[in-house]
Amino acid sequence: MTEPEPESPSTGPEPPGLKGRAANAVGRRQRSRHRDVGGNAARAAVLGAGDGLLTNISLVLGVAGANPGAGAVRLAGLAGLLAGAFSMAAGELVSVRAQDELAQREIEVERSELEEDPKAERRELTSMLRVRGLPAEEARTVSHIISAYPAAALDAHVRLELGIDPTRSGSARQAAVASFISFASGAVLPLLPWFFIGGTGAIVASIIIGAVAALLLGGAIGAFTGRGIVRTARRQLTAAVVAAAVTFGVGRLLGPQTG
Ligand SMILES: [Zn+2]
DSSP: OOOOOTTOOOOTTOOTHHHHHHHHHHHHHHHHHHHTSHHHHHHHHHHHHHHHHHHHHHHHHHHHHTOOOHHHHHHHHHHHHHHHHHHHHHHHHHHHHHHHHHHHHHHHHHHHHHHHOHHHHHHHHHHHHHHTTOOHHHHHHHHHHHHTSHHHHHHHHIIIIIOOOTTOOOOHHHHHHHHHHHHHHHHTGGGGGGGTOOHHHHHHHHHHHHHHHHHHHHHHHHHHHTSOHHHHHHHHHHHHHHHHHHHHHHHHHHHHHHO
16 A cells, blocks of 8 residues: 555565455455545435334334224334334444444554554654655654654554544444434334324325425435436335335235234
8 A cells, every 4th residue: 555665675574465465454444434524424314214213114114004993003113213223223323333342453463563663653654654645754754753652653554554544433322323223214204193193094194294205305315426316306205105005905905814
């Protein structure tokens, strides 16, 4: 990932697998780090709400297809909302924790490399600074200064080589709460009519609310990903319609036998 300095023959005892691993770490960390940026948190929230909507419009209409009464639909929808939101939160908790542990491990590897072969690490830092546009002489000078201070050297290597921000605190709990809320906010929409009415009226209201929400969320997803608002809105609507139609049909077919 770095071009070697002309006067430095080799970085010596560094194992060959390290470059690839470090490069992977850069890709991983930059992807996950970007999710913490404001706009991407909003995108994650919209995607979570889209998941919640799709899951619960299928569940609500599937149960409603069996015509068991508004109380049963309400119960199933609430259970689906909670089950999905908890599942999303738990998944987020596990994955963010795993990412943090991985980052910690990479930092420890870097720390021991700095202790074991400070010269090679200093040359490496020079290369990384040159790649980022510093002229050779300046890169060497800066690298010498930074390398004289272990804490600063570790910080520089971790940032430049691994793409990890070592000051970033683990936000697993915050991420879990955010995905719980975003899933629940989408899941509650097709359920709303069943708190007020039942029967065909509630089914029609669920479909209308679900369709409008799918269009809006799909459009928002398209705006975030830059892949065309109309296209993503239509795709989200199609997904919701197909999923809901299938589960409604299954509910209608199985309902009389199980009830
Ligand atoms: Zn290094």
